[in-house]
Amino acid sequence: MKEDILVYGLKKADSLRQQYQANFINPYKTLENCLGGISELGGFAMDFELGKEQKDIKQAARDFAIGEFTDVAREYDLNETLPREIMSKARKLGFIGLFIPEEYGGPGFGFLEQALVLEEFWRVDPGISQQLCSITFGAEELLLFGTEPQKKKYLPPFFEGEAIMGFAITEPDAGSDTASAATKAIKDGNEYVINGTKAMIGNGSAGTFMLVYCLTNPEEKSKTGRHSIVIVETDRKGYEANRMEGKMGLRCSDTAMVYLTDVRVPLENLLGKEGNGFIQLMHFFDRSRAYVSAHGVGLAQGALDMAVKHAKTRTQFGQPIGAFQATQFKIADMATKIETARTIAYKAAWLLDRGRPDPKLTAMAKMYACHVAVEVVDEALQIHGGYGYFNDQDIERFYRAAKVLEIYEGTKEVEKIVIAREVLGKFR
Numbered sequence: 558m559k560e561d562i563l564v565y566g567l568k569k570a571d572s573l574r575q576q577y578q579a580n581f582i583n584p585y586k587t588l589e590n591c592l593g594g595i596s597e598l599g600g601f602a603m604d605f606e607l608g609k610e611q612k613d614i615k616q617a618a619r620d621f622a623i624g625e626f627t628d629v630a631r632e633y634d635l636n637e638t639l640p641r642e643i644m645s646k647a648r649k650l651g652f653i654g655l656f657i658p659e660e661y662g663g664p665g666f667g668f669l670e671q672a673l674v675l676e677e678f679w680r681v682d683p684g685i686s687q688q689l690c691s692i693t694f695g696a697e698e699l700l701l702f703g704t705e706p707q708k709k710k711y712l713p714p715f716f717e718g719e720a721i722m723g724f725a726i727t728e729p730d731a732g733s734d735t736a737s738a739a740t741k742a743i744k745d746g747n748e749y750v751i752n753g754t755k756a757m758i759g760n761g762s763a764g765t766f767m768l769v770y771c772l773t774n775p776e777e778k779s780k781t782g783r784h785s786i787v788i789v790e791t792d793r794k795g796y797e798a799n800r801m802e803g804k805m806g807l808r809c810s811d812t813a814m815v816y817l818t819d820v821r822v823p824l825e826n827l828l829g830k831e832g833n834g835f836i837q838l839m840h841f842f843d844r845s846r847a848y849v850s851a852h853g854v855g856l857a858q859g860a861l862d863m864a865v866k867h868a869k870t871r872t873q874f875g876q877p878i879g880a881f882q883a884t885q886f887k888i889a890d891m892a893t894k895i896e897t898a899r900t901i902a903y904k905a906a907w908l909l910d911r912g913r914p915d916p917k918l919t920a921m922a923k924m925y926a927c928h929v930a931v932e933v934v935d936e937a938l939q940i941h942g943g944y945g946y947f948n949d950q951d952i953e954r955f956y957r958a959a960k961v962l963e964i965y966e967g968t969k970e971v972e973k974i975v976i977a978r979e980v981l982g983k984f985r
Contacts (some may be wrong), residue, residue, distance in 0.1 A: 578756075599921070611673060614666070618674040621652060622681035630682035633809035634954050637802055639763060641684045641810055645719075647689050652678075654693035654715055658698070662713035667910035668844065672851035672902060678863070679855025683958035688810040689850075691759045695724035695768045697844045698786060699898070702837050704831030711766065711788070721761035725769045725789075725815055726838065730755070733971050735770065736835055738781040740817060742771035744824070749773075749787055751795075751820040761813025762798040766790045769817070774832045784834035788826040795820035806958030842967060843914045846923040849966045850902035853926035856959055857895045860937035863952050864888065867941050882984050884940060896974045898926035917979035924972035927962035934959045 607615070633640055646901050649651050655671040657663025664670075678686035693715055699708055714720035731738040740753025751771060756763070766788060773785040789796060798813040829837045865888060868879030878884050905922040908915050938945040938956050945952045963969045 562839050562957035571793070576914045577660055586747070606693060608671075611670060614670050615673045615677055615735070617682070618677035619650060620649070621650065622678045622686070626678075626682040630685060631948070631951070632681075632955065634684050634806075635802075635808070635858055635948065638810045639811055640688055643685055644689060644692060644721075648692070648716060651716075654696055657693065657696055657715070659926050660692055662716040667906070667954060668847055669903060669906040669910055672763050672848040674907040675848055676851040676902075677853035678929040680859040681854050682861075683856050683955060684807045684809040686852070687807045690852070691723070691810060692721050694759055694845075695722050695841065697841050698724070698768055698828055698837060700831075701840055702786075704825075705963075706825075707788070707828065714765075720766070721760050721764045723758055723764040723767045724841075725755040725758045725761065725767045727756050727758065729756045733968055735838060736784070738770055738772060738784060740769065740771050741770075741774050741775075742785065743771075745821075747823060747824050748821045749826070751789065751817045753817050753821065755815040757801065758798075758813050758815050760811050761815045762800040763813075764791055767815070768828060770834055770838065773834075777832060781835040782832045784827040784838075785831045786834045786837055787822060788828055789817070789820060789822055793820050793822065800870075806954070806961060839916075840963070843916045843919050844909055845965055846972075847902065847905040847909055850898070850905060850919075850922035850960075851926075853930035853962050854895060854899045854902050856962070857926075857930040857933040858951060859900065860955050860959075861888070861891050861895060861932040863955070864891065864937035864940045867944075871942075876984050878940070887936050887940060891936055891985075894929045894933060898922075898929040898936065917976055920967070920972040920975040920979075924976070928969060931959045 625646060629640070629643075633639065649666040652674055655664045655674060656668050659665035659791060669861065675686060675690055696715070700868040703711070703756050703845055711720070711722070715722075725740075726735060726738070728738050738753075740751065740755065742749040742751045744750075749771075753768060753771070755769070758767070769787050769789045771785055771787050772783055774783045777783045781806055786907070791798070795818040797816040799816075801812045801814060803891070804812060810870070834876060865879070868888065871878050878887070901918070901922045905915065905919045908918065934952070934956050938952050941950060941952050944950055947953060947958075967975075
């Protein structure tokens with residue numbers, strides 16, 4: 558897989574791998590040319606410079622996005638077209654699931670590289686980027702809690718075939734309150750029988766298999782011990798999905814209502830431990846939110862790029878609007894917020910690649926970077942003036958796409974709860 562990415566100028570650093578692996582063990586990452594240098598004593602020095610390979614990855618992702626997204630992004634958004642051809646190309650070049658190890662067919666990089674790629678993708682077009690990111694949405698659960706047979710069955714087809722997964726968590730009456738999910742999985746002999754409805758599920762109608770968050774132990778006193786995660790192939794009898802159209806943004810990505818009616822799956826499709834689904838879900842969010850924060854960084858940077866270009870070329874009162882202090886102050890604030898968001902997002906991903914997930918920092922990164930995206934795109938559209946209000950301007954599409962960043966993968970309010978509990982502790 559890495560050899561495929563070499564097409565875009567990436568090189569494998571075997572010597573660095575050996576050097577780094579002597580210092581730490583990471584279940585995800587097999588290439589450790591990453592943020593932070595090695596001191597003479599073998600420890601990690603503070604170094605905010607990306608490694609050469611990471612810079613190559615970032616540039617490769619940008620080249621791919623500009624070359625593949627630019628001409629079709631607006632059309633795909635307006636028509637809600639799933640970008641299947643681009644998805645196929647991204648797979649072959651190793652631009653999906655970068656944190657999945659080579660032994661399971663993946664590129665074998667880490668969460669930081671995943672964030673770098675997604676940042677550059679979102680900088681060019683949020684909708685196509687979201688769909689590419691979602692192809693492996695939930696793969697962390699398989700890596701963390703899956704059996705070896707499950708990993709070998711479900712992970713390689715992302716890269717060798719056309720597999721697409723989704724994580725069916727949300728329900729009509731259970732959004733942020735995941736512990737209230739009512740979709741049931743009841744044992745019947747050597748099978749689970751699943752019944753329930755899931756709402757707003759990424760890849761619900763395009764996916765080949767789902768991780769379904771189910772109620773399996775309703776008698777448990779603790780709400781966090783009642784649920785399990787079960788793998789459900791979408792071609793099973795009783796699985797039905799209706800694509801939800803009319804989204805405000807990210808319109809070319811697949812979102813669906815999922816209906817599960819007496820869907821039978823073997824007991825071996827249980828992912829992890831029965832009754833441990835809520836805990837497993839939280840471990841997933843502690844990882845996925847790190848690179849989702851890069852979605853916000855990328856969208857904000859793309860919006861700033863457009864604002865700067867417009868400020869330099871749009872003339873009013875006899876001079877470019879960028880010459881006015883009011884515009885300059887906007888640009889300065891936008892650039893500062895983006896750089897701050899980028900730093901915290903990279904650190905959250907970097908810690909994951911060190912085997913040191915930090916739920917508080919990851920929540921901070923997701924909350925702040927996504928809020929920055931909303932703020933920056935608003936100011937960017939303001940700089941565009943009336944022209945930015947029409948859909949022939951890319952900033953209009955970015956504006957519509959931004960808001961969902963503060964909603965999915967944990968609302969900004971939920972992120973604040975996570976942060977506050979880590980800082981203050983829990984109150985009885």
